[in-house]
Amino acid sequence: DAEITQSPRHKITETGRQVTLACHQTWNHNNMFWYRQDLGHGLRLIHYSYGVQDTNKGEVSDGYSVSRSNTEDLPLTLESAASSQTSVYFCASSESGETAELFFGEGSRLTVL
Amino acid sequence: GQNIDQPTEMTATEGAIVQINCTYQTSGFNGLFWYQQHAGEAPTFLSYNVLDGLEEKGRFSSFLSRSKGYSYLLLKELQMKDSASYLCVTMDSNYQLIWGAGTKLIIKP
Numbered sequence: 001d002a003e004i005t006q007s008p009r010h011k012i013t014e015t016g017r018q019v020t021l022a023c024h025q026t027w028n029h030n031n032m033f034w035y036r037q038d039l040g041h042g043l044r045l046i047h048y049s050y051g052v053q054d055t056n057k058g059e060v061s062d063g064y065s066v067s068r069s070n071t072e073d074l075p076l077t078l079e080s081a082a083s084s085q086t087s088v089y090f091c092a093s094s095e096s097g098e099t100a101e102l103f104f105g106e107g108s109r110l111t112v113l
Numbered sequence: 114g115q116n117i118d119q120p121t122e123m124t125a126t127e128g129a130i131v132q133i134n135c136t137y138q139t140s141g142f143n144g145l146f147w148y149q150q151h152a153g154e155a156p157t158f159l160s161y162n163v164l165d166g167l168e169e170k171g172r173f174s175s176f177l178s179r180s181k182g183y184s185y186l187l188l189k190e191l192q193m194k195d196s197a198s199y200l201c202v203t204m205d206s207n208y209q210l211i212w213g214a215g216t217k218l219i220i221k222p
Contacts, residue, residue: 042117042200042212043156090155098208099144099163104155 002027006091006105014113019078021108023091031094032074033102034058034066036087043090049074050096081112115139117213119201124219125191133186133199133216141206147175147186148200150215156200159186188218196220 004025013019025032030051035043045058047066055066063085065077078085089108094100116138125131137145144163148156162168162177162184174187186199198215205211 040214042202042214043210044212045210099161099204101146101158101161102148102156104157106155107153 004091004093004103004105006089006108008108009106010109012111012113013081015081015083017081019081019110021076021078021089021091021110023074023076023105024072025091025093025103025105026072027093027095027103028071029093029103030071030096031100032068033092033094034064034074034076035090035092036060036085037090037107038087046076046089047074078110081110083112086110086112115203115205115211117201117203117211119199119213119216121214122217122219124221125188127191127193127220127222129191130187130189131191131218133188133201133218135184135186135201135213137182137184137201137203137211137213139203139205139211142179143204143206143208145175145177145184145204146202146210147184148202149197150200151197159199191220193220193222 007022033048034046044060049055049068091105092102119135147159150156160175167176172189177184198217200215201213203211
């Protein structure tokens with residue numbers, strides 16, 4: 001069965017360190033997204049991609065970067081982790097087409113001390 | 114600005130019916146989604162409405178009124194496994210998703 005997986009599922013790091021969260025999907029979807037979820041907030045879009053070599057900033061992109069070198073993977077990098085980036089991060093993918101439903105990974109819980 | 118309002122928490126009884134309301138203000142409108150999210154898990158798609166009216170899918174139904182900026186999710190014959198957060202999500206004129214903070218539904222026996 002097709003799926004979308006994230007790793008690591010849990011990570012604790014220190015302020016200033018670089019962190020990369022992996023996302024891998026076998027749906028063969030063109031669209032991929034990274035969100036963060038914090039208590040009292042809706043999901044907030046960090047970065048998204050509509051295909052290989054395409055990346056776009058979302059509403060909370062500062063301090064994050066992504067790259068899309070193939071269809072399956074969209075790694076999220078925190079250049080210099082800050083305590084404000086402690087959150088649960090979800091990767092998602094969807095078929096082409098703006099109104100397609102999103103398929104989410106299991107989430108990565110990141111704690112920055 | 115763009116905004117979604119939905120109750121923070123609701124409680125209902127197993128076997129009963131519950132309606133979760135959502136009001137929204139967006140720059141343009143290209144549809145409204147409902148997602149379900151169990152604690153500690155990822156959101157999963159429930160429904161999509163772009164035209165006014167009621168869409169029924171098993172025990173779950175979703176209603177939309179574009180003129181009122183209003184939607185609701187109706188859950189019938191509640192089961193304990195329906196205990197989850199329900200996320201109201203709109204799509205604006207640029208096809209960007211705006212996520213509500215979610216309604217935590219607690220089902221009691």
